[in-house]
Amino acid sequence: MSEKLFESVGEAVEQIAAVPDTTDHADDNTESEENGPVTDTAADEPQAVQEIESLCMNCEQNGTTRLLLTQIPYFREVVLMSFYCPHCGFRNSEIQPASEIQPKGAKYTFIVESKDDMDRQVVKSESCDVTFTDVALTIPHQRGQLTTIEGLLTEVSESLSQEQPARKLSQPEAYEKIEEFLSTLADLLKGNKFPFKVTADDPAGNSWIEMRPGEPHTKWSKTEYERTPEQNESLGLVNADAQTETETEAAEESVRNNDEEEQVTMSNDEIHTFQATCPSCLRRCDTHMKLIDIPHFKQVILMSTVCDFCGYKSNEVKTGGEIPEKGRRIKLIVDDPEDLARDILKSETCALYIPELNLDLTAGTLGGRFTTVEGLLREVSEQLDMRVFQDSSDSMTDEQKERWKKFLDGLNEAIEGKRKFTLILEDPLSASYLQNVYAPDPDPNMTIEEFDRTEEQNEDLGLADMHV
Template sequence: MSVINEENVRGGGGEQLFKDINAEDDELEPTIVESLCMHCYKDGSTRLLLTKIPFFKEIIISSFSCPHCNWTNTEIQSAGRIQDQGVLYTLKVTSKSDLNREVVKSDSATTRIPELEFEIPAFTQKGALSTIEGLLDRAVAGLEQDQVLRRIQDPEVAAQLDEFIEKLKALKNVESEFSFVIDDPSGNSFIENPLAPQQDPDLTVTRYRRSEAQNSVLGIQEEDPEPELEHPGFVESLKNEVLVFNTNCPECNAPAHTNMKLVQIPHFKEVIIMATNCDSCGHRTNEVKSGGATEEQGTKITLNIAQPIDMSRDLLKSETCSVEIPELDFELGMAALAGKFTTVEGLLKDIKDLVMKNPFTCGDSAVSERGDKLRAFAHKMDAIISGELKARLVLDDPAGNSYIQNICAPDADPQMETEKYTRSYDQNEELGLNDMRTENYQQEEP
């Protein structure tokens, strides 16, 4: 690891530090700073590239080299914000092709292989942009680093490590199925889905709320609890006001304003619409939160898109809602898109943009076959939006807080089917309802 003078990498004069990757941009050149080599303690050089990846936003790629001892070190660091939720990736490696999946592992991520009871704790390795095979090779190299000295000082431990290293190397032959798990409370890690935009049956992605201990490790300060409202009529007054509060832009971190409005959706319930506009970089974002409680039952809404008027139906997708288009074999899990209050057309366009702008499916690393599949998917999405192709849109919300406008209200809509169902134990667990007690929760005095 090299020691870098922080003042050498600061931007001045209002210049944009993080630039988009563009092969034709001559200005996208690394910054070279003089650094101390921690191997021979002589002067070396570090090349820094501050760039933006659409999925990971800002990142810092650094490469150190020492001309005296020829020691090198490369790493990747996330310069973007910590995500609202942590993420847990579980991949079943069943073939050698799975070893070629691209992986982004941040320094706050924990890597596990349950079959070997092997774990790489968080903050013990620097962030890396690699593959499954590359991370296995990195783990083997770390274990073999001091084996020569260990065989002299403690032969018994060295022999046990040699045996374990052989097991790690044997995983690359994929003679038997094993699991590869990445648990990142910052939410900035990623495992490639080669079947995108379809769901990968071997890859499970779970987003979760961080614990207080994880927030403390990440350096996030807990917000103070909101004071109780003294007057019940205060909520009623919010319906006629737009609240404005200060925040930071999620793209450039400049001071910005967020507007919040409480809106009543006809024949449904209250929702909270939040919109952030940044005057510095022009970034805009909006999100919808449910203003009510979690319903007693989940809701599954199926809309048959058959007429152009169906594209203009109002639609509310909560953050706990998954989206499915059976005609395209497409499924979008919960939390992949934030809560949205839009139209059917708006949701379909957002899904198309989310799939097509993912750099791991359409970037320089994408294979031609995958690009053909995505272009075919985009063509079918355009056909659905234009009315050339009939399809079904399915919203499955276990919290029951999603909605599609019924244009025949208060009568039943022949093109739309709404089903209420009882949530499973796993769905209640994901919503945090299994351990929630709202009655008789106070301990009785002895």
């Protein structure tokens, strides 16, 4: 159904162009009104945009809503809607995600460094807040939009400017402050305040800021997070009464089983199953847990959660122990195909870099993984290939396709052991691991160094407010 309904704009246009033109032979294909009904050949022609007669909320007469079901490159299917009323001239346009609410919320951060960056596409769903940190501007969640960074700033500027003449008379102080703020927005739009940061935070996970191949994590990053109960309620996934009842039952169950849980001793040969609360629908579900002892590192916990009600799935790797004072950076020079078979533990807080391939995975990407170097890179390749080439539309330019193809070709060469590269793991919690095949002796191709966490990292990890 998705492939049939949500075609790219280019595919829809090609199908329409492929339909033979029958307008010059209308007399041969229609009958006169005396002999029978007249066939409307125009109505049978395929349409890229669907038109629906709908009520105008401004004048309460009928206008026209146009719908375009399409795909956005590197993102997913969306519905573009545009309304126009010929009676009062009212216009409105918005975007609706055609996919379901994602298992986790998503936060995108992008650094605008040039006028070209102002043209980056932005999908802002109806549950997304967009923040321009450097100018203390937050655009709250409202109607969905498909726009650009420049479009967001322009819309805010125009909206504030409309009421300025009235404010000048009734609220002189507010008028002066808004004029100063409008001047700041004008500097941003003219490119006089580069660089600046824009953040899109969507609990539904259906918003997006355009990315381009090879961009470093310092410029574009995506972080996924578990929704709070309040966010689940605002998205309509649960109601307050059901949430309170679920929390009460969970607390009672925890009290009843407290003594039993204290007596449980985990071993590496056992798989433990316990009841938990699904972070998506807040219903009861089972979580499976198993201890794994990693030589020359520590014990880690493999956890798997599946919710039978909403289909939520999660596979994670958790590390235990106290929070270290410093982070850890591991560098490995991969110059032999055998290095690809090394075990690797990438925690949720770990970022991964390969400078030779322009590959940057920010913390939170792919979650926690315990696999091999080859397995991790292959998963990255498959994810990118699916999003870029299988799910993207042919609105991509030839230059963009070539850049992505070159990037993925280089990544596949590294996976096949045909290319030397440097693998860097940077974990502010020192919870990641890369196998030393020479252990307990030092590995000549591997270096491990500690570093001090930045204030921003402590804030993101929740350590800034932690007092013990």
